[in-house]
Amino acid sequence: MGRFIIETNDLSFGYDKKVPVFDKINLQVEASAIYGFMGPNGAGKTTLIRLLLGLLPHETGQITLFGKHLAGNRIDILSRLGCLVEQPSLYENLTGRDNIRINCMVRGLPKNKLHTVLKMVGLTDAADKRVDTYSLGMKQRLGLAIALLPEPELLVLDEPVNGLDPTGIIEIRELLIHLNKEYGTTIFLSSHLLSELEKLVTHIGILRKGELVFQGSAVELEAVQRQQSVVVVDTSNNQECFLLLKNDQPVISLKADRLIVPYRDKMEVGELCKKIMLAGLNIYEVKVVHHDLEDVFMKLTSN
Amino acid sequence: MTGFWPSFLVEIIKIKNSFAKWLILLGASLMPAFVAFVALNKWKQLVKEIHDNPWPLFSEMSWKGMAFFYSVFFIVLLVCLYFNIEYKNNTWKHVFTLPIKKGQVYVNKLLAVVVFVVCYYILFVPFWIILGYLLGAIRPQLQLITHTPDLELLFLNCFHSVISSLSIIAIHIWLSIRFKNMIIPIGFAVFCSIVMVALFQGGAEEVKYFPYAYHYLSISRPPFFHESKWGPLPQHEWYSLGYFFVFTMLGYWDFTRKFSGNK
Known part of the structure; x- marks a missing residue:
């Protein structure tokens, strides 16, 4: 067998x-x-x-x-x-x-x-x-x-x-x-x-x-779940932050007045925060959003 | 590979607590009980008809009642109810995921129905004798207590009735495989019974080719028409065996190749 x-x-x-x-x-x-x-x-x-x-x-x-x-x-x-x-x-x-x-x-x-x-x-x-x-x-x-x-x-x-x-x-x-x-x-x-x-x-x-x-x-x-996880960032000026990070991040979007950045690992989250702060922007919120099986399932089974 | 006996016994166990089991018991007892009830009411008329032994008259009344519609519909209903156990409980899919060949399942079911019909006739015998003696005790004028029934004729009638039943058993097993809705086989039997009455009324000898008439032809005394005997069986009983063989093969073919229980 x-x-x-x-x-x-x-x-x-x-x-x-x-x-x-x-x-x-x-x-x-x-x-x-x-x-x-x-x-x-x-x-x-x-x-x-x-x-x-x-x-x-x-x-x-x-x-x-x-x-x-x-x-x-x-x-x-x-x-x-x-x-x-x-x-x-x-x-x-x-x-x-x-x-x-x-x-x-x-x-x-x-x-x-x-x-x-x-x-x-x-x-x-x-x-x-x-x-x-x-x-x-x-x-x-x-x-x-x-x-x-x-x-x-x-x-x-x-x-x-x-x-x-x-x-x-x-x-x-x-x-x-x-x-x-x-x-x-x-x-x-x-x-x-x-x-x-x-x-x-x-x-x-x-x-x-x-x-x-x-x-x-x-x-x-x-x-697969990890690939679909994102970091949500809120700063004192999200528009300026978006322009700052756009050149370095392959995928970045601005949704509901929050910056959405693809998550890879926690080291990269630290680097991201450092870069924003060095640009003189204040960080109000940073959170990693992991997708559960349901999200993956919905994504894979939706058209 | 599952042994024959355990898988066959499983088919017998499946009718436990079901209406099919009660139908066998009721079917065997109802006709003698009904005939006894009629004799109880019309005993004066019957006393005039008795020559010496009253049992042949009681036997003729019971067997004619059994043979005309009663046994045909008993078998049709029994086959429908028995196959409906699998349909109703949605168990065909389970049966087909057991390590047992589909052909063996079919043979087990066919044999189980034959055993049920044999049980029906075997149970009829004691019910008939008990009710006969009970009738004799209530109405001594009928002289049933003072005489004895012809047991040889009784068992011979049972034997010929079972042979006659085989054709209908095979036809209705095949129909139950083809149609999930049990109304269709029952409707077919009703239609065939009407045809049977028409054939008898018309005195058509061709009735010997019609399986639904075989019960009556087997017990009819004197015979409905002159029929040659081939060996121990009259012509129509050989035809019954022929129908049994043909429809058993047809059922086997359908069951093993196409049947999934979803129709």
Whole structure:
């Protein structure tokens, strides 16, 4: 098996051949990574997840999981992963325990696994209640329990914290981090909760209108974030300061009566202040504005 | 690779607490209960019709009631409700992400429906006998207590009914794969039942090619028309097996190649 647990090569797909959902996607998910997959509604996140799981047929490009082509190795690949696609798929006429039991039977797993996963997601007490009496959060936990059942090498989760309360979100986040750290489980998850992804992922992919506009590690994303950080300066004469700095700074603007200067590092901020003061101007305010994931996401996904 | 038995048993477990399970129990008990109720009210008229053993009359009333519309619609409704468990719970996508071949899923579902129909007929037997004796206890004039039912004929009727059911099972499984909306297969069955009545009323021998009439043809005494027997089965039951084979193959093809559960 290569470096990547999930790899797609020039993967294209469209429900209608004339209107592709995405075109030539090259997704690369490293082993033991927590890969956060982001994109606005309709970007194609769930479609891509469905393709990775073989729920949709793809005509062009290749999908490789665990170093094996999905076409021709579907059963072997599916036995090594656990997944949760959109809303959890549960038999509402059965109890939570029965739902897990039937999955145990199909996967040929011992019964004691049932108790382990119920405990992991905190559903032991509600296990014998019918699923149609569960709240959305409880259903989400049960769906996650089913995904965790085979002790998968890869977890594919589509919006895993959907419907969970803040405590539930924290618990699931900690559980996923624990699985990743302790067992080296690779986790591929999509979410629209950017703040959640920021706390969880080691790698990130951003999809916009069927195009992968960013893919890399959290460190690489931080570099992008840094590139978009600015220094906001207010002086006794901003117009004069603008003319003073214009020759030295490649990008500089005057917005809302404040000077906006690209941020590189704190040393450069010191040099900037020194230059303004030497010109005889008073500095009223200097602040560094860092962009969070949301700003980066908005910038990357906007036209 | 998942073993056959565990994945097949899962299909049986799926109807737990569902209306499909209650339909099997209700379906098996309702017709003998209804016939017993009719006999309870019209016992004087029935006493005149009894020659020696009253059980063949009770049997004929029950089986004719079962065969004409009742069993056809029981099977149609059962197949629809059973497949609707996956549609309603949005679980097809989960089924297809389990390490099990699509073909195996199809075979398991087909066998599960056959088992449900066999259970329906097997449950019918004790319900029918109990209600017969209960009727005899309430109306001793019917002499049901003093005689015994012909169990061999009872099980033979069950066997032929199951063979006749196979054609409708395969057709409606295929329809349930093609159409998510269960109204379409039910509507189709209603239409076919009207055609069946027209064929019987017209005395058309071509009814032997019409699967929705096979239940009645199997238990009709005397036979509706002279039909040659090929081996242990009459002609129309061989046709039922033929329909079963053709529609099972068609369903298998659709299920393994195109079906995603989103239609």
